[in-house]
Amino acid sequence: MKKTYYLFNAGRLSRKDYTLKFLPVDEDGLEGVPKYIPVEGVSDLFCFGSLDANSALYNFLGKAGIAVHFFDYYENYTGSFCPKEYLLAGKMQISQTRHYIDSKKRMIIARKFVSGGAFNMTKTLRYYLNRDKDVSVSLNSIELLMLQIEQTKEVNELMGIEGNIRQRYYQAFDIIVNNYQMEGRSKQPPGNELNAMISFGNMMCYSACLNQLYHTQLNPTISFLHEPGFRRFSLALDLAEIxxxxxxxxxxxxLLNKKEISSKDFDMNMNGCMLKDSGRKVFVKAWDERLNETFKHPVLNRNVSYKHLIKLECYKLGKHLLGLDEYKPYKVRW
Structure with a gap:
């Protein structure tokens, strides 16, 4: 079974026969012990440290269908190396483009993304409401805003409602999380620990959605809620909302309520807050466990992982674009 590998240290990545060789290098240029990864067991790579590689390696990765996602020192997602879109199909691309150009068809899909994401927010809030966390004010506000989604006629109007929903949702974080205060959403840079974790997690989710889009016939650059061109793979942003x-x-x-991450795992400086290597490793471990966690799918009647669930969401959207079935966003059941 293929898995995701996370490279936190700086180093050199090269090919050795049908194996990837990663040679860690410290700040003084001293080489560490090389690590070997069989290429057939790799689905994708996440690079948080400086990576030294040449075009021969990327040719090898491209042929093996392995994507590489890059993050800078401040944990910002900077880009991806994606193999050639081997599954792209002309019929799907034409249908996807037509649904973007037709404002009514585009709005139908865009509203689905917002309503699906908002519903999943309310489910999360209800989970904690049942555990003596009084998030009822945020929950009621979101449910009222959700009533406006189907009345929207323009994407900008819909994005405004989505922004208000998320603002009410984030207000509940101070109640849900023990010992940490969010004090409003802040980005670039995040102002505190909660904001740092949200920014880092959102980038991981975006990358996971992009990974699964690559394995479908959908074009990740043609989106419906977010404007194409605002980010290169804007359809991944759409899916991430859900x-x-x-x-x-x-x-x-x-991680915060069970104290798996603590204040020592964050770097606070004049420019903001970011996760240290220790914090990123803990987060990534928990993230990977969550992605690979399985549950019984109510329609397929078999166990699927959350990673596979993202791909199933892509398939549902593809069927909608081809006129085979109405797209219904994933709504968590618990």
Missing amino acids: FKPVLVDRTIFR
Whole structure:
């Protein structure tokens, strides 16, 4: 079974026969012990440290269908190396483009992304409401805002409602999380520990959605809620709206409330807050566990992982674009 590998240290990545060789290098240029990874067991790579590699390696990775996602020192997602889109199909691309150009068809899909994400936020809030966390004010506000989604006619109007929903949702984080205060959403840089974890988790979710899009016929650059061109793979941003409450936020609540991450895992400086290597490793471990966690799918009647669930979401969207079935966003059941 293929798995995701996370490279936190700086180093050199090269090919050795059908194996990837990673040679860690410290700040003084001293080489560590090389690690060997059989290429057939790799689905994708996440690079948080400086990576030295040549075009021959990327040719090898491209042929093996392995994507590489890059993050800078401040944990910002900077880009991806994606193999050639071997599954792209002309019929799907034409249908996807037509649904973007037709404002009515585009709005139908865009509203689905917002309503699906908002529903999953309310499920998360209800989970904690039943555990003596009084998030009723945020929950009621979101449910009222959700009534406006189907009335929207323009994407900008819909994005405004989505922003208000998320603002009410984030207000509940101070109640849900023990010993940490969010004090409003802040980005670039995050202002505190909670904001640092949200930014890092959201980038991980975006990358996971992009990974699964690559394995479908959908074009990740043609989106419906977010404008194409605002980010290169904007359809991944659309899909991430649905999965952030389910995957990112619940991972954050677990790590902080169970004290698996503490203040020593954050670097506070004049420019803001970011996770240290120790914190990133803990987060990534919990994130990977969450992605590979399985549950019984109510329609397929078999166990699926959350990682596979993202791919199933892509398939559902593809069927909608081809006129085979109406797209219904994933809504968490618990």
